[in-house]
Amino acid sequence: MGMLDYQPLVLVDTTDLPRDEWLAYRRKGIGGSDAAAVLGISPFMTARDLYYDKLGISAQSDEENWVAKEIGHLLEPLVAMIFEKRTGLKVYQRKVMFQHPQYPWMLADLDYLVEMPDGSRAILECKTTTSNSADNWWYAGKEIVPVYYESQGRHYMAVTNIDRVYFCCLLTDNREAIIRCMDRDMAYEEELIVLEESFWKENVLAQAPPPYTESGELIMRSLQRMLGPAATDVPPVVITPPQFSRVKQFLQLQEKKALYDAESKKVENEMKRLKAMIVADMGKSCTALYEDAEGSYTITYKPVYKQGISKEALEKLKVLYPQIYGEYVSTSESRRFHVKKLSANAA
Structure with missing residues:
Protein backbone atom coordinates (compact mmCIF):
# COMPACT_ATOMS: atom_id res chain seq x y z
CA MET A 1 0.00 0.00 0.00
CA GLY A 2 1.43 3.39 -0.98
CA MET A 3 2.17 6.13 1.52
CA LEU A 4 -0.16 8.35 -0.49
CA ASP A 5 -3.60 7.55 -1.87
CA TYR A 6 -3.49 7.87 -5.66
CA GLN A 7 -3.23 5.77 -8.79
CA PRO A 8 -1.17 6.73 -11.85
CA LEU A 9 -2.96 7.67 -15.05
CA VAL A 10 -2.21 5.90 -18.33
CA LEU A 11 -1.14 8.45 -20.93
CA VAL A 12 -0.83 5.95 -23.81
CA ASP A 13 -0.61 2.21 -24.50
CA THR A 14 2.88 1.58 -25.91
CA THR A 15 2.34 -2.04 -27.10
CA ASP A 16 2.31 -1.28 -30.84
CA LEU A 17 3.31 2.37 -30.68
CA PRO A 18 5.79 3.35 -33.47
CA ARG A 19 9.07 4.75 -32.16
CA ASP A 20 8.52 8.28 -33.52
CA GLU A 21 5.11 8.47 -31.79
CA TRP A 22 6.61 7.07 -28.58
CA LEU A 23 9.27 9.80 -28.69
CA ALA A 24 6.56 12.43 -29.26
CA TYR A 25 4.75 11.23 -26.12
CA ARG A 26 8.02 11.31 -24.14
CA ARG A 27 8.37 14.98 -25.08
CA LYS A 28 5.06 15.72 -23.33
CA GLY A 29 6.83 15.51 -19.98
CA ILE A 30 9.81 14.33 -17.96
CA GLY A 31 10.58 10.60 -17.81
CA GLY A 32 12.60 8.66 -15.26
CA SER A 33 15.74 8.57 -17.39
CA ASP A 34 15.52 12.38 -17.70
CA ALA A 35 15.61 12.98 -13.92
CA ALA A 36 19.41 12.80 -13.54
CA ALA A 37 19.92 15.46 -16.24
CA VAL A 38 17.42 17.77 -14.49
CA LEU A 39 19.40 17.33 -11.24
CA GLY A 40 22.73 17.90 -13.02
CA ILE A 41 24.05 14.43 -12.04
CA SER A 42 23.79 12.59 -15.36
CA PRO A 43 27.09 11.25 -16.76
CA PHE A 44 25.47 11.10 -20.22
CA MET A 45 23.78 14.45 -20.92
CA THR A 46 23.41 18.02 -19.67
CA ALA A 47 20.18 19.72 -18.63
CA ARG A 48 20.46 21.78 -21.81
CA ASP A 49 20.65 18.62 -23.96
CA LEU A 50 17.43 17.48 -22.29
CA TYR A 51 15.86 20.92 -22.85
CA TYR A 52 16.62 20.79 -26.59
CA ASP A 53 15.30 17.22 -26.76
CA LYS A 54 11.98 18.22 -25.16
CA LEU A 55 11.60 21.03 -27.71
CA GLY A 56 12.29 18.58 -30.53
CA ILE A 57 15.66 20.24 -31.30
CA SER A 58 17.47 17.11 -30.20
CA ALA A 59 21.17 17.35 -29.43
CA GLN A 60 21.24 13.56 -29.13
CA SER A 61 22.28 11.62 -32.21
CA ASP A 62 20.66 8.25 -32.87
CA GLU A 63 24.09 7.09 -34.04
CA GLU A 64 25.68 8.02 -30.72
CA ASN A 65 26.11 4.99 -28.44
CA TRP A 66 23.45 3.17 -30.45
CA VAL A 67 25.18 -0.20 -29.96
CA ALA A 68 25.18 0.15 -26.16
CA LYS A 69 21.52 1.25 -26.23
CA GLU A 70 20.53 -1.69 -28.45
CA ILE A 71 22.41 -4.16 -26.24
CA GLY A 72 20.57 -2.80 -23.19
CA HIS A 73 17.20 -3.03 -24.94
CA LEU A 74 17.75 -6.53 -26.38
CA LEU A 75 19.04 -7.95 -23.10
CA GLU A 76 16.16 -6.61 -20.94
CA PRO A 77 14.24 -9.94 -21.01
CA LEU A 78 17.41 -11.85 -20.07
CA VAL A 79 18.14 -9.47 -17.16
CA ALA A 80 14.52 -9.92 -15.97
CA MET A 81 14.96 -13.74 -16.13
CA ILE A 82 18.17 -13.50 -14.10
CA PHE A 83 16.35 -11.40 -11.50
CA GLU A 84 13.55 -13.99 -11.27
CA LYS A 85 16.02 -16.88 -10.86
CA ARG A 86 18.13 -15.03 -8.28
CA THR A 87 15.23 -13.75 -6.14
CA GLY A 88 12.39 -16.21 -6.74
CA LEU A 89 10.09 -13.24 -7.46
CA LYS A 90 7.87 -13.09 -10.54
CA VAL A 91 7.99 -10.15 -12.94
CA TYR A 92 5.58 -8.95 -15.62
CA GLN A 93 5.21 -6.03 -18.03
CA ARG A 94 2.61 -3.32 -18.47
CA LYS A 95 3.36 -1.70 -21.80
CA VAL A 96 1.95 1.73 -21.06
CA MET A 97 3.31 5.19 -20.34
CA PHE A 98 2.17 6.19 -16.85
CA GLN A 99 1.40 9.79 -15.86
CA HIS A 100 1.29 11.33 -12.40
CA PRO A 101 -2.30 12.42 -11.62
CA GLN A 102 -1.20 15.60 -9.82
CA TYR A 103 1.88 16.49 -11.89
CA PRO A 104 0.94 15.64 -15.51
CA TRP A 105 4.47 16.41 -16.77
CA MET A 106 5.82 13.45 -14.72
CA LEU A 107 5.85 10.34 -16.95
CA ALA A 108 7.06 6.78 -16.39
CA ASP A 109 7.85 3.99 -18.84
CA LEU A 110 8.71 0.97 -16.65
CA ASP A 111 10.81 -2.03 -17.69
CA TYR A 112 8.95 -4.52 -15.45
CA LEU A 113 6.72 -4.77 -12.40
CA VAL A 114 7.40 -7.30 -9.62
CA GLU A 115 4.81 -9.41 -7.76
CA MET A 116 5.71 -9.28 -4.05
CA PRO A 117 4.80 -12.14 -1.67
CA ASP A 118 2.38 -9.90 0.29
CA GLY A 119 0.40 -9.08 -2.87
CA SER A 120 1.92 -5.63 -3.36
CA ARG A 121 3.97 -4.54 -6.38
CA ALA A 122 7.51 -3.29 -6.88
CA ILE A 123 9.33 -1.90 -9.92
CA LEU A 124 12.23 -3.64 -11.70
CA GLU A 125 14.74 -1.64 -13.70
CA CYS A 126 17.01 -3.70 -15.98
CA LYS A 127 20.52 -2.38 -16.67
CA THR A 128 23.56 -3.61 -18.57
CA THR A 129 27.15 -2.47 -18.27
CA THR A 130 30.67 -3.94 -18.15
CA SER A 131 32.88 -4.81 -15.19
CA ASN A 132 34.74 -1.51 -15.78
CA SER A 133 31.66 0.31 -14.43
CA ALA A 134 30.87 -2.18 -11.64
CA ASP A 135 32.53 0.08 -9.04
CA ASN A 136 29.63 2.54 -9.45
CA TRP A 137 27.46 0.06 -7.52
CA TRP A 138 29.64 0.26 -4.38
CA TYR A 139 30.83 3.14 -2.20
CA ALA A 140 33.34 2.71 0.64
CA GLY A 141 32.67 -1.03 0.57
CA LYS A 142 28.90 -0.63 0.85
CA GLU A 143 26.31 -1.60 -1.76
CA ILE A 144 24.67 1.43 -3.41
CA VAL A 145 22.59 2.39 -6.43
CA PRO A 146 24.48 4.86 -8.69
CA VAL A 147 23.07 8.36 -8.10
CA TYR A 148 21.93 8.77 -11.72
CA TYR A 149 19.89 5.55 -11.46
CA GLU A 150 18.62 6.45 -7.99
CA SER A 151 16.95 9.58 -9.39
CA GLN A 152 15.30 7.45 -12.09
CA GLY A 153 13.95 4.95 -9.54
CA ARG A 154 12.64 7.65 -7.22
CA HIS A 155 10.92 9.38 -10.15
CA TYR A 156 9.18 6.10 -11.03
CA MET A 157 8.05 5.55 -7.44
CA ALA A 158 6.57 9.06 -7.36
CA VAL A 159 4.62 8.57 -10.61
CA THR A 160 3.29 5.08 -9.83
CA ASN A 161 2.87 5.41 -6.02
CA ILE A 162 4.88 2.20 -5.57
CA ASP A 163 7.20 2.04 -2.57
CA ARG A 164 10.05 -0.17 -3.82
CA VAL A 165 12.36 -0.37 -6.85
CA TYR A 166 14.73 -3.22 -7.69
CA PHE A 167 17.69 -2.75 -10.00
CA CYS A 168 19.24 -5.74 -11.75
CA CYS A 169 22.43 -4.89 -13.66
CA LEU A 170 24.10 -7.49 -15.89
CA LEU A 171 27.86 -7.15 -16.43
CA THR A 172 27.95 -8.30 -20.05
CA ASP A 173 31.67 -9.18 -20.15
CA ASN A 174 31.71 -11.58 -17.19
CA ARG A 175 27.99 -12.49 -16.93
CA GLU A 176 27.77 -11.46 -13.28
CA ALA A 177 24.57 -9.72 -12.10
CA ILE A 178 24.25 -6.99 -9.47
CA ILE A 179 20.89 -6.68 -7.68
CA ARG A 180 19.97 -3.69 -5.52
CA CYS A 181 16.77 -2.72 -3.69
CA MET A 182 15.67 0.84 -2.95
CA ASP A 183 12.69 1.92 -0.81
CA ARG A 184 10.79 5.17 -1.09
CA ASP A 185 12.24 8.39 0.38
CA MET A 186 9.56 11.08 0.55
CA ALA A 187 11.98 13.95 1.33
CA TYR A 188 14.07 13.15 -1.77
CA GLU A 189 10.88 12.74 -3.81
CA GLU A 190 9.47 16.14 -2.78
CA GLU A 191 12.72 17.89 -3.74
CA LEU A 192 12.86 15.99 -7.04
CA ILE A 193 9.31 17.09 -7.92
CA VAL A 194 10.13 20.75 -7.16
CA LEU A 195 13.24 20.68 -9.38
CA GLU A 196 11.51 18.83 -12.22
CA GLU A 197 8.54 21.21 -12.10
CA SER A 198 10.90 24.19 -12.24
CA PHE A 199 12.71 22.70 -15.24
CA TRP A 200 9.46 21.90 -17.05
CA LYS A 201 7.75 25.25 -16.45
CA GLU A 202 10.64 27.73 -16.30
CA ASN A 203 12.79 26.17 -19.01
CA VAL A 204 10.82 23.92 -21.39
CA LEU A 205 7.45 25.73 -21.43
CA ALA A 206 9.09 29.16 -21.20
CA GLN A 207 11.59 28.12 -23.91
CA ALA A 208 14.48 29.40 -21.78
CA PRO A 209 17.60 27.19 -21.99
CA PRO A 210 18.98 26.17 -18.57
CA PRO A 211 22.56 27.24 -17.77
CA TYR A 212 25.44 24.81 -18.09
CA THR A 213 26.37 23.60 -14.59
CA GLU A 214 27.91 20.21 -15.37
CA SER A 215 31.53 19.09 -15.82
CA GLY A 216 33.60 20.67 -18.60
CA GLU A 217 33.90 17.35 -20.44
CA LEU A 218 30.12 16.82 -20.50
CA ILE A 219 29.48 20.44 -21.59
CA MET A 220 32.04 20.15 -24.41
CA ARG A 221 30.39 16.96 -25.70
CA SER A 222 27.03 18.76 -25.59
CA LEU A 223 28.43 21.74 -27.54
CA GLN A 224 30.04 19.48 -30.15
CA ARG A 225 26.68 17.80 -30.74
CA MET A 226 24.80 21.10 -31.01
CA LEU A 227 27.34 23.12 -33.01
CA GLY A 228 28.54 20.38 -35.37
CA PRO A 229 31.81 20.67 -37.38
CA ALA A 230 33.92 23.82 -37.13
CA ALA A 231 32.69 26.75 -39.25
CA THR A 232 36.02 28.32 -40.21
CA ASP A 233 34.42 31.12 -42.26
CA VAL A 234 32.42 32.60 -39.37
CA PRO A 235 33.87 35.97 -38.21
CA PRO A 236 35.37 36.36 -34.70
CA VAL A 237 32.99 36.85 -31.76
CA VAL A 238 33.47 39.91 -29.57
CA ILE A 239 32.74 38.85 -25.99
CA THR A 240 31.50 41.08 -23.16
Whole structure:
Protein backbone atom coordinates (compact mmCIF):
# COMPACT_ATOMS: atom_id res chain seq x y z
CA MET A 1 0.00 0.00 0.00
CA GLY A 2 1.43 3.39 -0.98
CA MET A 3 2.17 6.13 1.52
CA LEU A 4 -0.16 8.35 -0.49
CA ASP A 5 -3.60 7.55 -1.87
CA TYR A 6 -3.49 7.87 -5.66
CA GLN A 7 -3.23 5.77 -8.79
CA PRO A 8 -1.17 6.73 -11.85
CA LEU A 9 -2.96 7.67 -15.05
CA VAL A 10 -2.21 5.90 -18.33
CA LEU A 11 -1.14 8.45 -20.93
CA VAL A 12 -0.83 5.95 -23.81
CA ASP A 13 -0.61 2.21 -24.50
CA THR A 14 2.88 1.58 -25.91
CA THR A 15 2.34 -2.04 -27.10
CA ASP A 16 2.31 -1.28 -30.84
CA LEU A 17 3.31 2.37 -30.68
CA PRO A 18 5.79 3.35 -33.47
CA ARG A 19 9.07 4.75 -32.16
CA ASP A 20 8.52 8.28 -33.52
CA GLU A 21 5.11 8.47 -31.79
CA TRP A 22 6.61 7.07 -28.58
CA LEU A 23 9.27 9.80 -28.69
CA ALA A 24 6.56 12.43 -29.26
CA TYR A 25 4.75 11.23 -26.12
CA ARG A 26 8.02 11.31 -24.14
CA ARG A 27 8.37 14.98 -25.08
CA LYS A 28 5.06 15.72 -23.33
CA GLY A 29 6.83 15.51 -19.98
CA ILE A 30 9.81 14.33 -17.96
CA GLY A 31 10.58 10.60 -17.81
CA GLY A 32 12.60 8.66 -15.26
CA SER A 33 15.74 8.57 -17.39
CA ASP A 34 15.52 12.38 -17.70
CA ALA A 35 15.61 12.98 -13.92
CA ALA A 36 19.41 12.80 -13.54
CA ALA A 37 19.92 15.46 -16.24
CA VAL A 38 17.42 17.77 -14.49
CA LEU A 39 19.40 17.33 -11.24
CA GLY A 40 22.73 17.90 -13.02
CA ILE A 41 24.05 14.43 -12.04
CA SER A 42 23.79 12.59 -15.36
CA PRO A 43 27.09 11.25 -16.76
CA PHE A 44 25.47 11.10 -20.22
CA MET A 45 23.78 14.45 -20.92
CA THR A 46 23.41 18.02 -19.67
CA ALA A 47 20.18 19.72 -18.63
CA ARG A 48 20.46 21.78 -21.81
CA ASP A 49 20.65 18.62 -23.96
CA LEU A 50 17.43 17.48 -22.29
CA TYR A 51 15.86 20.92 -22.85
CA TYR A 52 16.62 20.79 -26.59
CA ASP A 53 15.30 17.22 -26.76
CA LYS A 54 11.98 18.22 -25.16
CA LEU A 55 11.60 21.03 -27.71
CA GLY A 56 12.29 18.58 -30.53
CA ILE A 57 15.66 20.24 -31.30
CA SER A 58 17.47 17.11 -30.20
CA ALA A 59 21.17 17.35 -29.43
CA GLN A 60 21.24 13.56 -29.13
CA SER A 61 22.28 11.62 -32.21
CA ASP A 62 20.66 8.25 -32.87
CA GLU A 63 24.09 7.09 -34.04
CA GLU A 64 25.68 8.02 -30.72
CA ASN A 65 26.11 4.99 -28.44
CA TRP A 66 23.45 3.17 -30.45
CA VAL A 67 25.18 -0.20 -29.96
CA ALA A 68 25.18 0.15 -26.16
CA LYS A 69 21.52 1.25 -26.23
CA GLU A 70 20.53 -1.69 -28.45
CA ILE A 71 22.41 -4.16 -26.24
CA GLY A 72 20.57 -2.80 -23.19
CA HIS A 73 17.20 -3.03 -24.94
CA LEU A 74 17.75 -6.53 -26.38
CA LEU A 75 19.04 -7.95 -23.10
CA GLU A 76 16.16 -6.61 -20.94
CA PRO A 77 14.24 -9.94 -21.01
CA LEU A 78 17.41 -11.85 -20.07
CA VAL A 79 18.14 -9.47 -17.16
CA ALA A 80 14.52 -9.92 -15.97
CA MET A 81 14.96 -13.74 -16.13
CA ILE A 82 18.17 -13.50 -14.10
CA PHE A 83 16.35 -11.40 -11.50
CA GLU A 84 13.55 -13.99 -11.27
CA LYS A 85 16.02 -16.88 -10.86
CA ARG A 86 18.13 -15.03 -8.28
CA THR A 87 15.23 -13.75 -6.14
CA GLY A 88 12.39 -16.21 -6.74
CA LEU A 89 10.09 -13.24 -7.46
CA LYS A 90 7.87 -13.09 -10.54
CA VAL A 91 7.99 -10.15 -12.94
CA TYR A 92 5.58 -8.95 -15.62
CA GLN A 93 5.21 -6.03 -18.03
CA ARG A 94 2.61 -3.32 -18.47
CA LYS A 95 3.36 -1.70 -21.80
CA VAL A 96 1.95 1.73 -21.06
CA MET A 97 3.31 5.19 -20.34
CA PHE A 98 2.17 6.19 -16.85
CA GLN A 99 1.40 9.79 -15.86
CA HIS A 100 1.29 11.33 -12.40
CA PRO A 101 -2.30 12.42 -11.62
CA GLN A 102 -1.20 15.60 -9.82
CA TYR A 103 1.88 16.49 -11.89
CA PRO A 104 0.94 15.64 -15.51
CA TRP A 105 4.47 16.41 -16.77
CA MET A 106 5.82 13.45 -14.72
CA LEU A 107 5.85 10.34 -16.95
CA ALA A 108 7.06 6.78 -16.39
CA ASP A 109 7.85 3.99 -18.84
CA LEU A 110 8.71 0.97 -16.65
CA ASP A 111 10.81 -2.03 -17.69
CA TYR A 112 8.95 -4.52 -15.45
CA LEU A 113 6.72 -4.77 -12.40
CA VAL A 114 7.40 -7.30 -9.62
CA GLU A 115 4.81 -9.41 -7.76
CA MET A 116 5.71 -9.28 -4.05
CA PRO A 117 4.80 -12.14 -1.67
CA ASP A 118 2.38 -9.90 0.29
CA GLY A 119 0.40 -9.08 -2.87
CA SER A 120 1.92 -5.63 -3.36
CA ARG A 121 3.97 -4.54 -6.38
CA ALA A 122 7.51 -3.29 -6.88
CA ILE A 123 9.33 -1.90 -9.92
CA LEU A 124 12.23 -3.64 -11.70
CA GLU A 125 14.74 -1.64 -13.70
CA CYS A 126 17.01 -3.70 -15.98
CA LYS A 127 20.52 -2.38 -16.67
CA THR A 128 23.56 -3.61 -18.57
CA THR A 129 27.15 -2.47 -18.27
CA THR A 130 30.67 -3.94 -18.15
CA SER A 131 32.88 -4.81 -15.19
CA ASN A 132 34.74 -1.51 -15.78
CA SER A 133 31.66 0.31 -14.43
CA ALA A 134 30.87 -2.18 -11.64
CA ASP A 135 32.53 0.08 -9.04
CA ASN A 136 29.63 2.54 -9.45
CA TRP A 137 27.46 0.06 -7.52
CA TRP A 138 29.64 0.26 -4.38
CA TYR A 139 30.83 3.14 -2.20
CA ALA A 140 33.34 2.71 0.64
CA GLY A 141 32.67 -1.03 0.57
CA LYS A 142 28.90 -0.63 0.85
CA GLU A 143 26.31 -1.60 -1.76
CA ILE A 144 24.67 1.43 -3.41
CA VAL A 145 22.59 2.39 -6.43
CA PRO A 146 24.48 4.86 -8.69
CA VAL A 147 23.07 8.36 -8.10
CA TYR A 148 21.93 8.77 -11.72
CA TYR A 149 19.89 5.55 -11.46
CA GLU A 150 18.62 6.45 -7.99
CA SER A 151 16.95 9.58 -9.39
CA GLN A 152 15.30 7.45 -12.09
CA GLY A 153 13.95 4.95 -9.54
CA ARG A 154 12.64 7.65 -7.22
CA HIS A 155 10.92 9.38 -10.15
CA TYR A 156 9.18 6.10 -11.03
CA MET A 157 8.05 5.55 -7.44
CA ALA A 158 6.57 9.06 -7.36
CA VAL A 159 4.62 8.57 -10.61
CA THR A 160 3.29 5.08 -9.83
CA ASN A 161 2.87 5.41 -6.02
CA ILE A 162 4.88 2.20 -5.57
CA ASP A 163 7.20 2.04 -2.57
CA ARG A 164 10.05 -0.17 -3.82
CA VAL A 165 12.36 -0.37 -6.85
CA TYR A 166 14.73 -3.22 -7.69
CA PHE A 167 17.69 -2.75 -10.00
CA CYS A 168 19.24 -5.74 -11.75
CA CYS A 169 22.43 -4.89 -13.66
CA LEU A 170 24.10 -7.49 -15.89
CA LEU A 171 27.86 -7.15 -16.43
CA THR A 172 27.95 -8.30 -20.05
CA ASP A 173 31.67 -9.18 -20.15
CA ASN A 174 31.71 -11.58 -17.19
CA ARG A 175 27.99 -12.49 -16.93
CA GLU A 176 27.77 -11.46 -13.28
CA ALA A 177 24.57 -9.72 -12.10
CA ILE A 178 24.25 -6.99 -9.47
CA ILE A 179 20.89 -6.68 -7.68
CA ARG A 180 19.97 -3.69 -5.52
CA CYS A 181 16.77 -2.72 -3.69
CA MET A 182 15.67 0.84 -2.95
CA ASP A 183 12.69 1.92 -0.81
CA ARG A 184 10.79 5.17 -1.09
CA ASP A 185 12.24 8.39 0.38
CA MET A 186 9.56 11.08 0.55
CA ALA A 187 11.98 13.95 1.33
CA TYR A 188 14.07 13.15 -1.77
CA GLU A 189 10.88 12.74 -3.81
CA GLU A 190 9.47 16.14 -2.78
CA GLU A 191 12.72 17.89 -3.74
CA LEU A 192 12.86 15.99 -7.04
CA ILE A 193 9.31 17.09 -7.92
CA VAL A 194 10.13 20.75 -7.16
CA LEU A 195 13.24 20.68 -9.38
CA GLU A 196 11.51 18.83 -12.22
CA GLU A 197 8.54 21.21 -12.10
CA SER A 198 10.90 24.19 -12.24
CA PHE A 199 12.71 22.70 -15.24
CA TRP A 200 9.46 21.90 -17.05
CA LYS A 201 7.75 25.25 -16.45
CA GLU A 202 10.64 27.73 -16.30
CA ASN A 203 12.79 26.17 -19.01
CA VAL A 204 10.82 23.92 -21.39
CA LEU A 205 7.45 25.73 -21.43
CA ALA A 206 9.09 29.16 -21.20
CA GLN A 207 11.59 28.12 -23.91
CA ALA A 208 14.48 29.40 -21.78
CA PRO A 209 17.60 27.19 -21.99
CA PRO A 210 18.98 26.17 -18.57
CA PRO A 211 22.56 27.24 -17.77
CA TYR A 212 25.44 24.81 -18.09
CA THR A 213 26.37 23.60 -14.59
CA GLU A 214 27.91 20.21 -15.37
CA SER A 215 31.53 19.09 -15.82
CA GLY A 216 33.60 20.67 -18.60
CA GLU A 217 33.90 17.35 -20.44
CA LEU A 218 30.12 16.82 -20.50
CA ILE A 219 29.48 20.44 -21.59
CA MET A 220 32.04 20.15 -24.41
CA ARG A 221 30.39 16.96 -25.70
CA SER A 222 27.03 18.76 -25.59
CA LEU A 223 28.43 21.74 -27.54
CA GLN A 224 30.04 19.48 -30.15
CA ARG A 225 26.68 17.80 -30.74
CA MET A 226 24.80 21.10 -31.01
CA LEU A 227 27.34 23.12 -33.01
CA GLY A 228 28.54 20.38 -35.37
CA PRO A 229 31.81 20.67 -37.38
CA ALA A 230 33.92 23.82 -37.13
CA ALA A 231 32.69 26.75 -39.25
CA THR A 232 36.02 28.32 -40.21
CA ASP A 233 34.42 31.12 -42.26
CA VAL A 234 32.42 32.60 -39.37
CA PRO A 235 33.87 35.97 -38.21
CA PRO A 236 35.37 36.36 -34.70
CA VAL A 237 32.99 36.85 -31.76
CA VAL A 238 33.47 39.91 -29.57
CA ILE A 239 32.74 38.85 -25.99
CA THR A 240 31.50 41.08 -23.16
CA PRO A 241 33.37 42.01 -19.94
CA PRO A 242 31.34 39.50 -17.84
CA GLN A 243 32.21 36.76 -20.35
CA PHE A 244 35.88 37.84 -20.28
CA SER A 245 36.01 37.12 -16.53
CA ARG A 246 36.03 33.43 -17.48
CA VAL A 247 39.00 34.03 -19.79
CA LYS A 248 40.92 35.77 -16.99
CA GLN A 249 40.18 32.94 -14.61
CA PHE A 250 41.28 30.42 -17.25
CA LEU A 251 44.62 32.28 -17.70
CA GLN A 252 45.19 32.37 -13.91
CA LEU A 253 44.57 28.62 -13.66
CA GLN A 254 46.81 28.05 -16.69
CA GLU A 255 49.67 29.81 -14.87
CA LYS A 256 48.97 27.81 -11.71
CA LYS A 257 48.99 24.58 -13.69
CA ALA A 258 52.31 25.51 -15.33
CA LEU A 259 53.90 25.72 -11.85
CA TYR A 260 52.44 22.35 -10.86
CA ASP A 261 53.53 20.85 -14.21
CA ALA A 262 57.11 22.07 -13.68
CA GLU A 263 57.22 20.44 -10.24
CA SER A 264 55.59 17.30 -11.63
CA LYS A 265 58.20 17.17 -14.41
CA LYS A 266 61.01 17.20 -11.83
CA VAL A 267 59.41 14.30 -9.96
CA GLU A 268 58.79 12.42 -13.22
CA ASN A 269 62.42 12.84 -14.33
CA GLU A 270 63.70 11.56 -10.98
CA MET A 271 61.33 8.57 -11.25
CA LYS A 272 62.65 7.85 -14.77
CA ARG A 273 66.25 7.95 -13.48
CA LEU A 274 65.45 5.53 -10.63
CA LYS A 275 63.53 3.27 -13.03
CA ALA A 276 66.60 3.09 -15.31
CA MET A 277 68.84 2.22 -12.33
CA ILE A 278 66.42 -0.56 -11.25
CA VAL A 279 66.31 -1.98 -14.81
CA ALA A 280 70.13 -1.91 -14.83
CA ASP A 281 70.12 -3.95 -11.58
CA MET A 282 67.74 -6.47 -13.20
CA GLY A 283 69.94 -7.01 -16.24
CA LYS A 284 68.25 -9.26 -18.83
CA SER A 285 65.65 -10.60 -16.38
CA CYS A 286 62.02 -9.45 -16.69
CA THR A 287 61.35 -9.96 -12.95
CA ALA A 288 63.04 -9.02 -9.66
CA LEU A 289 62.10 -10.06 -6.11
CA TYR A 290 62.75 -8.49 -2.71
CA GLU A 291 61.62 -9.30 0.80
CA ASP A 292 62.17 -7.61 4.18
CA ALA A 293 60.31 -7.04 7.45
CA GLU A 294 57.84 -4.69 5.75
CA GLY A 295 56.74 -7.18 3.10
CA SER A 296 57.47 -8.83 -0.24
CA TYR A 297 57.98 -6.94 -3.49
CA THR A 298 57.86 -8.02 -7.13
CA ILE A 299 59.29 -5.76 -9.83
CA THR A 300 58.51 -6.63 -13.45
CA TYR A 301 59.81 -5.20 -16.72
CA LYS A 302 58.00 -7.29 -19.30
CA PRO A 303 57.62 -6.73 -23.05
CA VAL A 304 54.28 -5.65 -24.57
CA TYR A 305 53.66 -6.26 -28.26
CA LYS A 306 51.14 -4.38 -30.38
CA GLN A 307 50.52 -3.95 -34.07
CA GLY A 308 50.42 -0.58 -35.74
CA ILE A 309 51.50 1.46 -38.73
CA SER A 310 54.18 4.12 -38.48
CA LYS A 311 53.80 7.65 -39.84
CA GLU A 312 56.47 6.92 -42.47
CA ALA A 313 54.70 3.73 -43.62
CA LEU A 314 51.43 5.66 -43.81
CA GLU A 315 53.06 8.24 -46.09
CA LYS A 316 54.36 5.42 -48.37
CA LEU A 317 50.88 3.88 -48.46
CA LYS A 318 49.43 7.24 -49.52
CA VAL A 319 51.92 7.57 -52.39
CA LEU A 320 52.08 3.96 -53.61
CA TYR A 321 48.50 2.79 -52.99
CA PRO A 322 46.29 5.93 -52.96
CA GLN A 323 43.08 3.94 -53.56
CA ILE A 324 43.63 1.72 -50.49
CA TYR A 325 44.73 4.76 -48.48
CA GLY A 326 41.55 6.63 -49.44
CA GLU A 327 39.35 3.65 -48.59
CA TYR A 328 40.76 2.89 -45.12
CA VAL A 329 42.26 6.13 -43.78
CA SER A 330 39.67 8.58 -42.48
CA THR A 331 40.03 12.14 -41.24
CA SER A 332 38.56 13.06 -37.88
CA GLU A 333 38.12 16.56 -36.51
CA SER A 334 39.39 17.81 -33.17
CA ARG A 335 39.69 21.42 -32.08
CA ARG A 336 42.41 23.05 -29.97
CA PHE A 337 41.44 25.74 -27.46
CA HIS A 338 44.08 28.41 -26.77
CA VAL A 339 44.13 31.78 -25.00
CA LYS A 340 47.00 34.19 -25.64
CA LYS A 341 47.53 37.76 -24.44
CA LEU A 342 48.92 39.68 -27.41
CA SER A 343 50.11 42.89 -25.77
CA ALA A 344 49.33 45.27 -22.92
CA ASN A 345 47.27 48.35 -23.88
CA ALA A 346 48.99 51.68 -23.36
CA ALA A 347 47.87 53.44 -20.21
